[in-house]
Amino acid sequence: xxxxxxxxxxxxxxxxxxxxxxxxVLTYVILNDGNPILIDCGSHIHRDSVMAQLNELLGEAxxxxxxxxxxxxxxxxxxxxxxxxWPNIKVIVSNVMLPYIEVLPVLPLKQITQxxxxxxxxxxxxxxxxxxxxxxxxxxxxxxxxxxxxxxFTGDGFGYMTDSAGSxxxxxxxxNEVSQTAFEVYHKIAFRFLRWIKPERIAEDLRKMFTKRxxxxxxxxxxxxxxxxxxxxxxxxxxxxxxxxxxxxx
Amino acid sequence: MTPQDTLKEAKVFGEGLERVAVRxxxxxxxxxxxxLGDLAEEYYKEYFAVLPNAEDYAGDRIVDxxxxxxxxxxxxxxxxDTCGPKQKDAFLDAVQFCLDGRQLDYxxxxxxxxxxxxxxxxxxxxxxxxxxxxxxxxxNYDLHGxxxxxxxxxxxVIELGAHSVEMVDALFVDHGLSQWLxxxxxxxxxxxxxxxxxxxxAKCHCFKFLDEMLDTGYDAxxxxxxxxxxxxxxxxxxxxxxxxxxxxxxxxxxxxxDVQILAxxxxxxxxxxxxxxxxxxxxxxxxxxxxxxxxxx
Ligand SMILES: [Fe+2]
Ligand SMILES: [Fe+2]
Ligand SMILES: [Fe+2]
Ligand SMILES: [Fe+2]
Ligand SMILES: [Zn+2]
Numbered sequence: 001x002x003x004x005x006x007x008x009x010x011x012x013x014x015x016x017x018x019x020x021x022x023x024x025v026l027t028y029v030i031l032n033d034g035n036p037i038l039i040d041c042g043s044h045i046h047r048d049s050v051m052a053q054l055n056e057l058l059g060e061a062x063x064x065x066x067x068x069x070x071x072x073x074x075x076x077x078x079x080x081x082x083x084x085x086w087p088n089i090k091v092i093v094s095n096v097m098l099p100y101i102e103v104l105p106v107l108p109l110k111q112i113t114q115x116x117x118x119x120x121x122x123x124x125x126x127x128x129x130x131x132x133x134x135x136x137x138x139x140x141x142x143x144x145x146x147x148x149x150x151x152x153f154t155g156d157g158f159g160y161m162t163d164s165a166g167s168x169x170x171x172x173x174x175x176n177e178v179s180q181t182a183f184e185v186y187h188k189i190a191f192r193f194l195r196w197i198k199p200e201r202i203a204e205d206l207r208k209m210f211t212k213r214x215x216x217x218x219x220x221x222x223x224x225x226x227x228x229x230x231x232x233x234x235x236x237x238x239x240x241x242x243x244x245x246x247x248x249x250x
Numbered sequence: 251m252t253p254q255d256t257l258k259e260a261k262v263f264g265e266g267l268e269r270v271a272v273r274x275x276x277x278x279x280x281x282x283x284x285x286l287g288d289l290a291e292e293y294y295k296e297y298f299a300v301l302p303n304a305e306d307y308a309g310d311r312i313v314d315x316x317x318x319x320x321x322x323x324x325x326x327x328x329x330x331d332t333c334g335p336k337q338k339d340a341f342l343d344a345v346q347f348c349l350d351g352r353q354l355d356y357x358x359x360x361x362x363x364x365x366x367x368x369x370x371x372x373x374x375x376x377x378x379x380x381x382x383x384x385x386x387x388x389x390n391y392d393l394h395g396x397x398x399x400x401x402x403x404x405x406x407v408i409e410l411g412a413h414s415v416e417m418v419d420a421l422f423v424d425h426g427l428s429q430w431l432x433x434x435x436x437x438x439x440x441x442x443x444x445x446x447x448x449x450x451x452a453k454c455h456c457f458k459f460l461d462e463m464l465d466t467g468y469d470a471x472x473x474x475x476x477x478x479x480x481x482x483x484x485x486x487x488x489x490x491x492x493x494x495x496x497x498x499x500x501x502x503x504x505x506x507x508d509v510q511i512l513a514x515x516x517x518x519x520x521x522x523x524x525x526x527x528x529x530x531x532x533x534x535x536x537x538x539x540x541x542x543x544x545x546x547x
Binding site: 016017018019020023025043044045071072073074077095096098100101102103104105114116117118131132134136137138139188189190191192193196197198201202205208209212 | 267293296297299334337362365387388389392394395420423424483484485490491495496499546547
């Protein structure tokens with residue numbers, strides 16, 4: 001389903017059923033004045049649906065960049081269809097990745113650029129900045145900040161399960177805010193390292209990340225974009241991380 | 251060349267980015283591994299550049315990093331991980347060589363990343379009856395190309411004949427849903443992304459066991475450094491940990507399991523005198539947690 005988030009930013013994608021509820025598998029699309037940017041490209045199991053949604057949203061426009069938060073199949077499994085339709089698309093990944101082995105071998109390696117955290121690129125009316133993914137599984141992951149919409153694309157971070165009704169609805173009002181429990185269930189599955197950490201230390205880094213830049217939208221791949229009460233959602237996610245950590249001590 | 255001949259020397263399938271080599275760890279357990287060899291310098295040039303001690307990796311010591319699978323051949327056969335799609339053809343040849351006409355019964359997956367699970371579909375096309383085994387806990391495995399997987403939890407055991415494998419709680423992981431494996435007959439512990447060294451193609455380390463590398467000057471100090479650097483890279487969450495807790499967990503692990511052979515995904519396996527290597531692994535992990543992390547926030 002194509003959902004408008006804000007300005008020229010959209011979420012598309014599908015969701016799958018898990019034993020803990022519905023899990024979104026999203027792609028974000030920035031129209032960027034005719035030079036669209038994709039953030040992740042969906043799963044191979046949703047190929048037809050994702051390509052149909054992209055065609056509808058983009059029309060004749062040709063996406064210039066595919067920015068991968070990381071390269072696992074739920075995020076990049078559909079790259080074969082994307083590369084087939086737009087063979088010149090440029091892909092940007094983290095410098096901690098080995099593209100020849102970690103990205104499906106469907107497009108020339110010279111089209112894949114690796115960037116270190118802190119890299120900023122100017123794309124028309126916006127600056128896109130790559131930062132460390134504080135909540136990640138694959139080491140070669142990064143988070144991406146878009147200056148124009150104030151969106152932080154957080155890959156697997158800030159994911160949450162929904163019920164079927166909420167499976168694809170932008171979080172834009174107090175009625176559908178994400179609860180601490182919803183963050184907790186997801187983060188416990190996704191990030192087993194939480195058993196070892198001092199929760200206050202990761203909390204400090206997350207708060208710095210959000211304080212240092214303008215964050216108006218949190219855009220996880222496994223959950224709808226959040227455009228309301230960013231501080232409240234950050235607080236709840238941080239409380240969820242602490243709760244996951246505590247659950248290992250029982 | 252028979253599969254058992256690889257106890258002494260490697261048999262290599264394919265070349266360059268696609269190559270996969272086979273070494274027998276025991277007559278019935280095989281190490282199937284991809285690494286870059288002469289291409290390592292070019293491909294890892296940028297990789298170590300963000301280290302606080304990057305200069306140590308820019309000089310004479312040009313390191314390489316394997317991506318491995320392991321195959322146990324008994325009355326039933328079990329493959330531990332699958333190497334990646336880029337190595338598909340060579341990998342399938344290598345598996346067939348080791349199986350020597352037998353069937354593949356289990357495809358056991360440590361975690362879903364491509365270098366660990368990316369050839370599952372290709373394997374299933376050759377051996378449609380092979381049972382995929384993944385870790386329980388709530389993942390939708392269809393998303394990862396692992397349809398119809400049987401899920402397992404720590405403590406579960408699969409009997410293969412003389413060999414039997416026990417699922418182990420994976421301590422240090424990138425993916426939340428990960429598992430390690432312990433083979434009870436040989437004492438082989440598979441630790442996926444943890445406890446691996448680096449190797450030097452120039453010193454002919456490719457496809458060598460770590461105990462063989464000792465003859466070419468690989469020493470405990472280098473081992474500690476390698477464990478440290480790999481953990482630092484692989485587990486950036488170490489930035490938020492206390493090293494003592496990690497060391498306690500390592501001690502508990504090696505108390506619980508009588509490990510004789512260490513089989514990590516990204517290092518040279520250790521076949522002999524494993525216990526003498528435990529201090530280096532423990533110290534390396536401690537040092538990784540105490541290294542500076544410079545997350546760009
Ligand atoms: Fe992920
Ligand atoms: Fe994901
Ligand atoms: Fe991994
Ligand atoms: Fe790995
Ligand atoms: Zn090598």
